[in-house]
Amino acid sequence: MAMAAASSLFTFSFQEGICSQKTKTCSKKFMHNYLNLTRNQLGCSMSMYLKHARSLHSEKSLILEETERLSKQNRILCRALEIENSPSFTLGNKFQLDDVIEAQQFDRDILNAIFEVARDMEKIEKKSPGSQILKGYLMATLFYEPSTRTRLSFESAMKRLGGEVLTTENAREFSSAAKGETLEDSIRTVESYSDIIVMRHFESGAAKRAAAIAGIPIINAGDGPGQHPTQALLDVYTIEREIGKLDGIKVGLVGDLANGRTVRSLAYLLAKYEDVKIYFVSPDVVKMKDDIKDYLTSMNIKWEESADLMEVASKCDVVYQTRIQRERFGERTDLYEEARGKYIVDRRVLEAMPKHAVVMHPLPRLDEITVDVDSDPRAAYFRQAKNGLYIRMALLKLLLVGW
Numbered sequence: 001m002a003m004a005a006a007s008s009l010f011t012f013s014f015q016e017g018i019c020s021q022k023t024k025t026c027s028k029k030f031m032h033n034y035l036n037l038t039r040n041q042l043g044c045s046m047s048m049y050l051k052h053a054r055s056l057h058s059e060k061s062l063i064l065e066e067t068e069r070l071s072k073q074n075r076i077l078c079r080a081l082e083i084e085n086s087p088s089f090t091l092g093n094k095f096q097l098d099d100v101i102e103a104q105q106f107d108r109d110i111l112n113a114i115f116e117v118a119r120d121m122e123k124i125e126k127k128s129p130g131s132q133i134l135k136g137y138l139m140a141t142l143f144y145e146p147s148t149r150t151r152l153s154f155e156s157a158m159k160r161l162g163g164e165v166l167t168t169e170n171a172r173e174f175s176s177a178a179k180g181e182t183l184e185d186s187i188r189t190v191e192s193y194s195d196i197i198v199m200r201h202f203e204s205g206a207a208k209r210a211a212a213i214a215g216i217p218i219i220n221a222g223d224g225p226g227q228h229p230t231q232a233l234l235d236v237y238t239i240e241r242e243i244g245k246l247d248g249i250k251v252g253l254v255g256d257l258a259n260g261r262t263v264r265s266l267a268y269l270l271a272k273y274e275d276v277k278i279y280f281v282s283p284d285v286v287k288m289k290d291d292i293k294d295y296l297t298s299m300n301i302k303w304e305e306s307a308d309l310m311e312v313a314s315k316c317d318v319v320y321q322t323r324i325q326r327e328r329f330g331e332r333t334d335l336y337e338e339a340r341g342k343y344i345v346d347r348r349v350l351e352a353m354p355k356h357a358v359v360m361h362p363l364p365r366l367d368e369i370t371v372d373v374d375s376d377p378r379a380a381y382f383r384q385a386k387n388g389l390y391i392r393m394a395l396l397k398l399l400l401v402g403w
Helices: 002-009 054-073 108-127 147-162 183-190 204-211 229-241 260-269 292-297 309-315 334-338 347-352 380-399
Strands: 012-019 025-034 136-145 163-166 196-203 220-223 252-253 277-280 303-306 319-320 358-360
Touching: 012 260, 025 303, 025 347, 054 163, 054 204, 108 229, 108 347, 108 380, 136 147, 136 183, 147 163, 147 220, 147 380, 163 334, 183 220, 196 380, 220 229, 229 260, 229 358, 229 380, 252 260, 252 309, 252 380, 260 292, 277 309, 303 309, 309 347
Parallel strands: 136 163, 136 196, 196 220, 252 277, 252 319, 277 303, 319 358
Antiparallel strands: 012 025
16 A cells, blocks of 8 residues: 555656757756655665756765665665656666666666666677667767777677767877867767767766766766776676576675776675675785775675685685786886785686686786686686677667667
């Protein structure tokens, strides 16, 4: 009865932005009411909202995180999408996000729906070449840092769905940024040539700055040591495919945890699931930062720091190895050398791992996974990279044309 009341009281509507061809500006209107049912009524706090206006992004991320935190304390997942009038994932409806900036934007329901679309994209890639889902759309890739897998997988994803690509591989050196142009001016210019921008930047928070002023979708393809949400999405998708579940898993995050944006985003997403435990294994100079540890604690996710990779590997469903990032150390080569080579996944680590467990890596690797591991069926990192194509096809489709 209470659920029905909440459903009837919740209303939402939004009017699509009307873009002027002369000004290239976009006006967006969003109206919403949401009802918080007290924990005394339903045993948890429940909030419902749609993310549409960019200015509400941070506020609504906090609402979602608090909702999930309180729900998990009661072992009940009370989420917005379970309400009768919740945003629909049915064909033709608009995607719930304007941009993909950080892992905190996603809840379990949206993740599950994205993964379903990704499975459809895999069928398209394998059985339906020549798809025209994104025919007439242009994607700009604006990369201020080097990239192989992320940039090429996005470009491949766009082309496999019939879209076109405008690309700059080293925007820091070969774009007007080298002349002193601000990021905001670059975004305002590039958005006039394209329908969506995929951006990698060397500064943490750059993607948020871009999304704040852009009138088209922005996808964060990595912002310095900040986040890499699309990598985290493909990582969680890979874990589900390889292990068969996401609740109740144990994950060892290994390597450069201080500078690794992939492990930060992955930790945020793993916190959406039940009975997860995360082990942090890293040299002292690149330990996981306190903000992630505090977040996991607030979400009732168990975590533990360890110096023993072999012991952790014996307990985990996933060993997620990362490289020590030389480019983040600046002139402190002494600290880099101190961290490099301390934790290596080799045949001995494989022998300690459970038979069902897998080794993952966001790539590129240096020497932190020995090449003789590649032949083991538990080496999932190249399958992981392939899954990135399907996740990015799904995101492009959802952001540009909806469900």
